Amino acid sequence: MKKLICLILSLAMLFGVSALAETAPEQAIFTPGTYEAEAQGIFVPVKVQITVDENTITNVLIDATGETPELGGLAAGKLSESILLAQTPNVDVLSGATVTSNAIIKAATEALEAAGADIAVLDANRRDLGGEDTPKGEQTVDTEVVVIGAGGAGMAAAIMLHQAGKDFVLLEKMPYAGGNTTKATGGMNAAETHYQKEQGIEDSTALFAADTMKGGHALNDPALVATMANLSSDAIDWLDSIGAALPKISFSGGASVNRIHAPEDGSGVGGFLVDRFSAKLAELGVEILYNTKATELLTDGEGKICGVKAEGEDTNYTFNCKAVILATGGFGANEEMYTQYRPDLKGTVTTNAPGATGDGILMAQALGADLVDIEQIQLHPTVEQTTSMLITESVRGDGAILVNQQGVRFTNELLTRDAVSAAELAQEGQYAYILFDQNLRDHLKAIEKYVKADLTVQSDTIEGLAEQLGIDPATLAKTLADWNECVANQRDPEFGRSTGMNADLTTPPYYAIKVAPGIHHTMGGVKIDTAAQVINTEGQPIPGLFAAGEVTGGVHGGNRLGGNAVADIVIFGRIAAQSAIDYIK
Numbered sequence: 260m261k262k263l264i265c266l267i268l269s270l271a272m273l274f275g276v277s278a279l280a281e282t283a284p285e286q287a288i289f290t291p292g293t294y295e296a297e298a299q300g301i302f303v304p305v306k307v308q309i310t311v312d313e314n315t316i317t318n319v320l321i322d323a324t325g326e327t328p329e330l331g332g333l334a335a336g337k338l339s340e341s342i343l344l345a346q347t348p349n350v351d352v353l354s355g356a357t358v359t360s361n362a363i364i365k366a367a368t369e370a371l372e373a374a375g376a377d378i379a380v381l382d383a384n385r386r387d388l389g390g391e392d393t394p395k396g397e398q399t400v401d402t403e404v405v406v407i408g409a410g411g412a413g414m415a416a417a418i419m420l421h422q423a424g425k426d427f428v429l430l431e432k433m434p435y436a437g438g439n440t441t442k443a444t445g446g447m448n449a450a451e452t453h454y455q456k457e458q459g460i461e462d463s464t465a466l467f468a469a470d471t472m473k474g475g476h477a478l479n480d481p482a483l484v485a486t487m488a489n490l491s492s493d494a495i496d497w498l499d500s501i502g503a504a505l506p507k508i509s510f511s512g513g514a515s516v517n518r519i520h521a522p523e524d525g526s527g528v529g530g531f532l533v534d535r536f537s538a539k540l541a542e543l544g545v546e547i548l549y550n551t552k553a554t555e556l557l558t559d560g561e562g563k564i565c566g567v568k569a570e571g572e573d574t575n576y577t578f579n580c581k582a583v584i585l586a587t588g589g590f591g592a593n594e595e596m597y598t599q600y601r602p603d604l605k606g607t608v609t610t611n612a613p614g615a616t617g618d619g620i621l622m623a624q625a626l627g628a629d630l631v632d633i634e635q636i637q638l639h640p641t642v643e644q645t646t647s648m649l650i651t652e653s654v655r656g657d658g659a660i661l662v663n664q665q666g667v668r669f670t671n672e673l674l675t676r677d678a679v680s681a682a683e684l685a686q687e688g689q690y691a692y693i694l695f696d697q698n699l700r701d702h703l704k705a706i707e708k709y710v711k712a713d714l715t716v717q718s719d720t721i722e723g724l725a726e727q728l729g730i731d732p733a734t735l736a737k738t739l740a741d742w743n744e745c746v747a748n749q750r751d752p753e754f755g756r757s758t759g760m761n762a763d764l765t766t767p768p769y770y771a772i773k774v775a776p777g778i779h780h781t782m783g784g785v786k787i788d789t790a791a792q793v794i795n796t797e798g799q800p801i802p803g804l805f806a807a808g809e810v811t812g813g814v815h816g817g818n819r820l821g822g823n824a825v826a827d828i829v830i831f832g833r834i835a836a837q838s839a840i841d842y843i844k
């Protein structure tokens with residue numbers, strides 16, 4: 260992924276100094292000089308260096324190198340500008356980069372206090388950022404198709420539209436592309452692909468469909484599932500053709516054969532595809548309209564789609580168009596919305612990207628769209644609750660165990676996500692500790708991220724670890740000894756675990772991370788047919804409205820198999836584009 264520059268130097272001449280002349284207070288606010296402070300971000304301490312003269316913040320230099328490249332860089336740029344403009348550290352956080360933004364604000368506050376400032380006075384004299392009071396511009400744009408959302412589904416659709424020579428715009432409400440797609444780690448399920456054939460793997464689209472139905476507890480729409488399976492090999496060929504090949508095939512839970520296709524270099528499939536799709540769009544000269552949130556779908560007198568209203572940073576848009584592709588993702592980051600359908604999930608943290616707020620579902624519903632399986636929400640069992648960071652399944656797959664506050668195991672740790680989550684929720688306090696040793700850390704790169712983010716508790720002895728966790732040391736020591744015996748015998752008589760038993764947990768130091776279930780994927784959404792047309796509550800397509808990806812329901816039923824989210828976005832993203840192309844002809 261393209262690295263953003265995280266070191267932003269903002270020139271005082273541009274912002275602060277001239278504004279100051281009008282209102283310079285009589286007493287000096289600061290002791291002139293350059294002051295530095297740092298505060299912990301997600302992964303690393305964020306450094307802020309502020310230069311002041313007697314009355315003005317003249318320069319803000321933020322180093323968020325080491326934070327998530329996209330978000331850290333964006334937060335550094337945005338906040339250095341805002342602090343300079345507002346002349347106080349208390350500025351708005353960047354949506355989607357809350358932890359990094361708060362670290363910047365904290366460090367900036369400390370630096371300014373060291374410069375002798377009273378922050379309350381700075382707040383009282385806050386300068387207008389020109390945001391709310393400045394009237395926005397209005398713009399009307401004529402185009403053929405509006406694609407809403409630049410995650411995997413929206414970008415795939417956009418590439419198809421460009422390849423067909425169509426005129427379109429691609430809207431993204433966040434300042435970056437990718438959405439939840441970026442977070443997909445496994446791969447893409449596809450059957451009868453040339454890669455499977457070359458590697459001697461026998462598979463069929465019928466078997467792929469049957470596995471998906473079984474995994475989804477047969478709640479899935481069989482026609483959508485068959486369509487996904489039948490077009491999966493074509494989608495793999497198409498990915499090849501746009502420089503996003505997924506040649507590495509392996510096994511994924513719920514599949515009868517090796518079917519999950521991943522990038523050659525072992526990188527996470529979501530980040531890889533977002534990177535390749537973005538590069539392709541850039542090569543084709545397609546611009547993504549960032550920070551532009553679609554708010555309403557417009558229809559003509561006959562109920563046909565005729566436009567979209569959207570809010571940009573400085574401009575409100577009306578797009579006149581013939582068709583819309585909704586690719587806005589799910590609603591796993593909208594607590595009010597998911598608790599409306601699942602009150603039992605109130606207070607559950609989410610692993611979702613901040614843009615997953617269900618906007619597309621609400622906009623489609625306003626036009627009478629039907630919803631399917633809307634209460635089907637997949638939980639991930641190992642989410643650290645203070646940061647919402649997902650502790651990858653590989654930690655358990657490589658040998659970690661889960662224990663409760665009593666220090667005992669309570670489940671086969673490698674059951675399906677829903678089953679392990681339910682087992683955790685049945686424990687006192689509704690949480691667990693994921694336990695592993697140095698040997699596992701040495702073999703799994705992902706662990707470094709958790710250690711750096713300070714999520715782990717560690718000790719050279721099991722007893723020491725137990726004490727830090729408030730668990731009875733003798734009980735935890737016995738749990739570990741029993742587990743190591745299971746590994747030695749390759750048998751887990753109590754819980755029947757049979758995988759992730761390649762290495763015992765005997766190499767100090769020992770580590771634990773406190774985890775609980777988090778919202779992971781909203782499987783329900785707007786109802787579509789096999790042509791990705793959005794269907795209304797009367798069973799009729801809404802003319803000109805198409806949808807693809809997590810915004811839709813029906814593909815995954817009651818449980819999504821690993822590898823099917825990416826299949827869904829690529830395959831139905833392409834179908835939605837083709838249907839829109841056929842529709843506007």
Ligand code: ADP
Nearest residue numbers: 408410411412432438439440553588614808809
């Ligand atoms: P999918 O996997 O279905 O492609 P993603 O979550 O990856 O879904 O992507 C959905 C994208 O849509 C996200 O980048 C999100 O920020 C964007 N989005 C959501 N709502 C809107 C909206 N109202 N206007 C523009 N973009 C939106």
